[in-house]
Amino acid sequence: MVTNKRNEALKKAKIAVVGGGIAGASAALCLGEFGLDVTLFEKGTSLVNGPPMCHLHAGGNLYREISDEQCITLLKQSIDLLRFYPFAVDYRPTVIAVPTEDSGEPKDLLPRLRTLQSEYTSLIASDPHNKVLGECNDYFKLYDRKQVEALQKQPYVEHPAQLDDWMIPVVKHIDLDKVKFPLIMVQEYGLNIFRMASGISLALEKIANCKVLLNCTVTDITAKTDESGWIVTYQQKGQKEQQAEFDYLVNAAGFRSGMLDDALGFKQERMVEFKAAYVTKWDHSKTMWPEVIFHGERGTPRGMAQFTPYPGGYFQLHGMTKSITLFEEGLSAS
Ligand SMILES: Cc1cc2nc3c(=O)[nH]c(=O)nc-3n(C[C@H](O)[C@H](O)[C@H](O)COP(=O)(O)OP(=O)(O)OC[C@H]3O[C@@H](n4cnc5c(N)ncnc54)[C@H](O)[C@@H]3O)c2cc1C
Structure with missing residues (x-):
């Protein structure tokens, strides 16, 4: 009543x-x-x-610096968003590469990926409609150098269906001597604003x-x-x-x-993130691409780089280098 x-x-x-x-x-x-x-x-x-949005942060794998709790929150929020706006998602994965010159190792990322995979499994157990990021076992996949070299010899797949199909354009274009192994593929999709x-x-x-x-x-x-x-x-x-x-x-x-x-008269502390983004058209692109993230140390000339594919041969490059970073002095003042 x-x-x-x-x-x-x-x-x-x-x-x-x-x-x-x-x-x-x-x-x-x-x-x-x-x-x-x-x-x-x-x-x-x-x-x-x-401002643009092109990456679904389903697990926050882009950011090594944030806590596991924040990553889990991002996973849950991304699942909610996918359930609310399924029509706005470009279903393609993200590949994470750690450059040889970076001090981090790909294996450092594994405990967090396993935590996220098990969280995703529990979320599906509590509500089957939460299964919007594919199979739990496919939440992330590792590729060692031998697997990558075998994929390099494969032809492009026009409409990728398997995880390996998505990896082919990446391994045909990046210099394998400049990245550490394994390469990691995660189910972080694209957002079509x-x-x-x-x-x-x-x-x-x-x-x-x-x-x-x-x-x-x-x-x-x-x-x-x-x-x-x-x-x-x-x-x-x-x-x-x-x-x-x-x-x-x-x-x-x-x-x-x-x-x-x-x-x-409400006092709030807020974060403002600065980022540069450049868009280009690549007529020679022969296939659909995943997103590719090159990890890098924030606040240095070789900070993180993000290569985002859009439909129709358009690509966006984002950078977070020394002059474009949230982490230079912590929070921005305004
Ligand atoms: C380069 C770049 C890349 C990004 N990439 C991603 C990404 O890949 N994935 C992701 O999740 N996020 C990304 N973001 C962040 C994302 O764009 C923001 O988090 C998101 O747009 C915030 O949404 P919002 O609705 O809170 O604010 P906004 O999108 O800023 O919307 C606020 C709205 O309020 C209106 N407004 C403001 N003041 C008034 C007023 N006084 N009266 C009436 N209207 C008003 C504005 O016109 C605006 O439309 C990116 C941001 C940038 C800059």
């Missing part, structure tokens, strides 16, 4: 979500699907149009209780004097500033969320 009353009260509640990036748009979609009255404010011309953006936009259009305001900047937020909610001041392009009252507020303004926190 109490729960029913609470649910009814909640359904009448008005919720403002500020920011239509992946966080805000997903929050609006979830709350809207529960039948709640949601208004999503996005200052850009469309939803999910901010364009499919995600269009899928979310179409889904939100169908939810009558969810209002999406594009080209609409939230300029100020204040708490109501009786602390029963929030007054949001916003301006739609070409129109005068307006105000609306809400019972709940979701601050999903991305790296600008601090501006809203500051307006409300």
Whole structure:
């Protein structure tokens, strides 16, 4: 009875979500699907149009520096994301290579990979729908030099089906004398932000209780004097500033969320990661590629490098070298 009353009260509640990036748009979609009255404010011309996302961190294998607990959290969050947005995923694995000049060894990564594999196995045991990263036994696979040299002689496979098929373009292109063995393949897939953006936009259009305001900047937020909610001041392009009252507020303004926190007097510590990304078209690519990560020590000229394939022969190179790194001085100040 109490729960029913609470649910009814909640359904009448008005919720403002500020920011239509992946966080805000997903929050609006979830709350809207529960039948709640949601208004999503996005200052850009469309939803999910901010910084890129191209790699599903299903286990956090990209980052040697983070803890096992953080990796397990990333595994769980990635499984949730795959279950929520299955249409936004490019199903291809990731290969991790440790360069010979790097002080780390591939075998140092194995305890964590085994932990993640066993966590994935338990998550499937608790709910079979969690099986979205392939078979548990395939979560990662090691390739020694002999196996790699045998794969080098194989022809390209136009539509890779087996793990080995994905490895062929990698081993045909990298200098085997410059990497340590084994090479590691993990089930970290690609994220297609364009499919995600269009899928979310179409889904939100169908939810009558969810209002999406594009080209609409939230300029100020204040708490109501009786602390029963929030007054949001916003301006739609070409129109005068307006105000609306809400019972709940979701601050999903991305790296600008601090501006809203500051307006409300909330003090938060946040991390800002800097990264360079270059996109190129490679007409001679003869097959589909996995992603390839070259591990490297953060904050040095030979920091991590990431080679990300997109459909249609496009590739993105990202770097985290000395001048482009989160780890230079720890946290960035703003
Ligand atoms: C080069 C690069 C590569 C990356 N690669 C990956 C990757 O491979 N995998 C991965 O998981 N992540 C990746 N990221 C990180 C990822 O892009 C972010 O974590 C993600 O976009 C954060 O989403 P968000 O919704 O929190 O914020 P955002 O995407 O920043 O969205 C915030 C939204 O709020 C809107 N907004 C802000 N202020 C207001 C206001 N006052 N009024 C109205 N609207 C407002 C903005 O216009 C924006 O649309 C990468 C980032 C970069 C820079």
